[in-house]
Amino acid sequence: MSQSFVLDGKGIPFEDGQTILQAAGNAGVFIPHLCFHPEFKPHGSCKLCTVKVNGRHTASCTMRAMPGMVVESNTEELNGERRALTQMLFVEGNHFCPSCEKSGNCQLQATAYHLGMMSPHFDHFFPNRAVDASHPEFLLDFNRCILCSLCVRASRDVDGKNVFALSGRGIKTHLIVNAKSGRLADTDFSLADKAASVCPVGVILRKRQGFAVPIGERRFDKAPIEASAKEA
Amino acid sequence: MDAPRKLKVATTSLAGCFGCHMSFLDIDERLFTLLEHIEFDRSPLTDIKHVSPGTDIGIIEGGLCNAENVHVLREFRQNCRILIAIGACAVNGGLPAQRNHLPLPVILEEVYHTSPGLANGLIPNDPELPLPLNKVHPIHEVVKIDYFIPGCPPSGDAIWKVLTDLLAGREPELGHGLMHYD
Ligand code: SF4
Ligand code: SF4
Ligand code: FES
Numbered sequence: 001m002s003q004s005f006v007l008d009g010k011g012i013p014f015e016d017g018q019t020i021l022q023a024a025g026n027a028g029v030f031i032p033h034l035c036f037h038p039e040f041k042p043h044g045s046c047k048l049c050t051v052k053v054n055g056r057h058t059a060s061c062t063m064r065a066m067p068g069m070v071v072e073s074n075t076e077e078l079n080g081e082r083r084a085l086t087q088m089l090f091v092e093g094n095h096f097c098p099s100c101e102k103s104g105n106c107q108l109q110a111t112a113y114h115l116g117m118m119s120p121h122f123d124h125f126f127p128n129r130a131v132d133a134s135h136p137e138f139l140l141d142f143n144r145c146i147l148c149s150l151c152v153r154a155s156r157d158v159d160g161k162n163v164f165a166l167s168g169r170g171i172k173t174h175l176i177v178n179a180k181s182g183r184l185a186d187t188d189f190s191l192a193d194k195a196a197s198v199c200p201v202g203v204i205l206r207k208r209q210g211f212a213v214p215i216g217e218r219r220f221d222k223a224p225i226e227a228s229a230k231e232a
Numbered sequence: 233m234d235a236p237r238k239l240k241v242a243t244t245s246l247a248g249c250f251g252c253h254m255s256f257l258d259i260d261e262r263l264f265t266l267l268e269h270i271e272f273d274r275s276p277l278t279d280i281k282h283v284s285p286g287t288d289i290g291i292i293e294g295g296l297c298n299a300e301n302v303h304v305l306r307e308f309r310q311n312c313r314i315l316i317a318i319g320a321c322a323v324n325g326g327l328p329a330q331r332n333h334l335p336l337p338v339i340l341e342e343v344y345h346t347s348p349g350l351a352n353g354l355i356p357n358d359p360e361l362p363l364p365l366n367k368v369h370p371i372h373e374v375v376k377i378d379y380f381i382p383g384c385p386p387s388g389d390a391i392w393k394v395l396t397d398l399l400a401g402r403e404p405e406l407g408h409g410l411m412h413y414d
Binding site for chain 1: 323
């Protein structure tokens with residue numbers, strides 16, 4: 001007989017080694033997440049996927065499923081905490097969705113919609129972060145980086161290039177480009193890289209593609225993010 | 233029995249582009265239905281200059297880019313039972329806030345002195361002109377806001393949904409398709 005745990009009152013089957021997030025996703029139950037990507041080792045940093053396991057908070061993208069666990073996820077309390085985390089991500093950067101090419105395809109924005117985030121709530125930092133437009137094919141707009149490290153993992157583990165890194169600590173953590181000049185043009189980053197397509201938000205953007213698909217006809221305009229649970 | 237009292241609604245555009253007001257008018261003929269339940273107080277639609285005390289709903293478009301915006305916002309908060317932020321600029325500063333990483337003197341210099349084609353430009357200093365703020369701020373950073381309708385602009389349907397929810401005494405809710413930040 002297969003093993004299972006209980007998620008919000010529903011039995012979820014799982015296989016050995018699967019995390020709570022993966023097992024839930026296979027069963028079609030969406031748990032919000034930002035730094036998790038099915039093709040990469042979990043990073044466990046954004047905490048959006050936090051659930052309660054037997055009453056204790058834990059990141060569901062790193063926690064292995066165990067038989068008999070009692071897991072809460074879609075509760076007012078946890079969604080409220082997730083909403084607050086999302087609001088902090090918005091005010092820490094500069095997220096002006098109407099002028100962002102990622103709008104409608106953005107996982108942060110779609111997650112905020114899912115959580116019913118009506119306002120940023122907190123005071124904005126309005127940080128000053130220069131964009132890097134040096135590369136002939138790609139633009140880096142650091143204003144929107146949520147430090148999920150997916151580009152770091154993709155470039156290092158898949159592309160074997162190590163183009164990106166997270167630098168600094170705590171509130172000062174920021175994304176850097178591994179070149180002496182710090183510019184993307186001075187790396188071997190290229191269109192074929194996994195890191196070129198992995199950013200969940202609007203940082204790593206292909207040049208000359210702006211508005212190829214109009215606003216209103218993009219991925220999350222068509223279906224909300226919770227409809228893509230199985231991709232987790 | 234008397235018909236229930238009409239709710240008094242005031243609206244204004246601070247550091248906005250009036251796009252949200254235009255979108256409000258996009259509720260089209262539903263405006264007639266709305267007018268059975270509300271009457272307008274201070275608003276660009278009436279040209280009334282000050283918010284009457286006891287106004288039920290204040291709708292604010294745009295963020296705060298100068299001292300006058302702050303005065304108007306406070307007048308709304310003082311006189312309105314419910315305050316609604318409408319549109320990206322009111323919610324997070326929007327397009328005007330994209331000046332926030334530049335020092336104000338640098339912006340004024342460039343706009344009035346150093347841009348090509350400007351001969352002996354002067355930075356306007358008429359005492360009637362409100363002073364610009366160092367940074368553009370969303371309105372919830374200055375007064376309490378009760379409800380938010382994000383979008384640039386929010387659709388007529390989103391605005392209609394929030395207003396009709398409120399008129400019916402429901403907690404306003406925008407589902408998928410009406411909830412947009414763009
Ligand atoms: S990255 Fe996403 S949330 Fe940020 S501005 Fe772009 S669309 Fe909006
Ligand atoms: S650039 Fe994108 S993928 Fe890389 S850390 Fe920032 S948000 Fe994540
Ligand atoms: S998705 Fe689990 S911590 Fe980010």
